[in-house]
Amino acid sequence: MNFNPQLDLRLVRTVPVSRADVWRAWTEPERLKPWFCPRPWTTIDCEIDLQPGGVFRTTMQSPEGQLFPNRGCYLAVETHQRLVWTNALSAGFRPSLMTETCGSDEAGFMFTAIIELADDPQGTLYTATVKHADVKGCQTHAAMGFEQGWGIALDQMVAMIQSSARD
Amino acid sequence: MNFNPQLDLRLVRTVPVSRADVWRAWTEPERLKPWFCPRPWTTIDCEIDLQPGGVFRTTMQSPEGQLFPNRGCYLAVETHQRLVWTNALSAGFRPSLMTETCGSDEAGFMFTAIIELADDPQGTLYTATVKHADVKGCQTHAAMGFEQGWGIALDQMVAMIQSSARD
Numbered sequence: 001m002n003f004n005p006q007l008d009l010r011l012v013r014t015v016p017v018s019r020a021d022v023w024r025a026w027t028e029p030e031r032l033k034p035w036f037c038p039r040p041w042t043t044i045d046c047e048i049d050l051q052p053g054g055v056f057r058t059t060m061q062s063p064e065g066q067l068f069p070n071r072g073c074y075l076a077v078e079t080h081q082r083l084v085w086t087n088a089l090s091a092g093f094r095p096s097l098m099t100e101t102c103g104s105d106e107a108g109f110m111f112t113a114i115i116e117l118a119d120d121p122q123g124t125l126y127t128a129t130v131k132h133a134d135v136k137g138c139q140t141h142a143a144m145g146f147e148q149g150w151g152i153a154l155d156q157m158v159a160m161i162q163s164s165a166r167d
Numbered sequence: 168m169n170f171n172p173q174l175d176l177r178l179v180r181t182v183p184v185s186r187a188d189v190w191r192a193w194t195e196p197e198r199l200k201p202w203f204c205p206r207p208w209t210t211i212d213c214e215i216d217l218q219p220g221g222v223f224r225t226t227m228q229s230p231e232g233q234l235f236p237n238r239g240c241y242l243a244v245e246t247h248q249r250l251v252w253t254n255a256l257s258a259g260f261r262p263s264l265m266t267e268t269c270g271s272d273e274a275g276f277m278f279t280a281i282i283e284l285a286d287d288p289q290g291t292l293y294t295a296t297v298k299h300a301d302v303k304g305c306q307t308h309a310a311m312g313f314e315q316g317w318g319i320a321l322d323q324m325v326a327m328i329q330s331s332a333r334d
Contacts, residue, residue: 002259052219052243053251075242075260076219084220088255088262092169093242095255095277095300110262133262 007138009130009146013154016123017161019080025157026083026115032058035156038149050077055091071096075112086112088133109137126154174305176297176313180321183290184328186247192324193250193282199225202323205316217244222258238263242279253279255300276304293321 003010015022025031029046036043037060044067045059052074060068073091076084088110090096096110111130118125128150132138170177182189192198196213203210204227211234212226219241227235240258243251255277257263263277276299283294295317299305 007261084260086256086260086262089253089279092298093251093253093279093281094174094298095253095279095304097300112256112260112262114260131259131261133264137262 006135007132009141011128011147011150013126014120014122015126015158017158019117019124021161022117022124023080034160035153038152053093056085081117083115109140173302174299176308178295178314178317180293181287181289182293182325184325186284186291188328189284189291190247201327202320205319220260223252248284250282276307
């Protein structure tokens, strides 16, 4: 996967859980909601139609109770290996309006996210890449705390997987 | 395929050529350029990377010599059956800037195009569906002459296929 440092953000981590468990945490609503937002934010709703052109929709809630709906569309679904979706399209590959997807042209941005999973002696090599349309979108996302936010969410995911394995 | 008459445009025709020939005319640059623009417009360049995430790029030329580049990305490639691409994304599924894709926010619009081919006693049932983000984009495309333009191009395609069969 080409990486353009002007336009793309990336988080690479080795996590002590299996590829199959990471895949489930990304693709089953009940296993996504517990970890998807850095707490004290929460994910209160999630809809997944796991096929290219299928919807990926979440609703995040701020600690003050404000709701932030996100709507996107899957582009590639390669079980246990690679998951790609974008907020530039909605269900059925229909183009999204920037204003609908992002709230406002100023703060929002279109992106495509790619989760890649590979075997690693310690568990799974986890690579999350987010591609933006332009430098401004990439910088906006970086300034929002992409790396910290996605890192904390990943920690929450690993803790959830380990906790459910102990049950 | 759901059809929303507020947001989608569609051309349905039976054409007296095979699905395989229509597929080649859509997916091989040298077989696309002769028919893709209603004459006297021409298609002077075409790049095709026929896989989801691969580029679909054309350059049209007006009778006055002005160039109009178009850049999109394939979303689904089902040989002889279904071809889907969008100008809302560029190669590698990267979101496109509206201003880059469409020249200006006023005249342009994002779309996803779906070509579906089915067997028919007379040859091939050809269905071209174009999905837009909003009513305005759909109306803009209709006012530009979607139905006539795509119809003329299809006639040119059929003539090219029949002509090359006679060679």
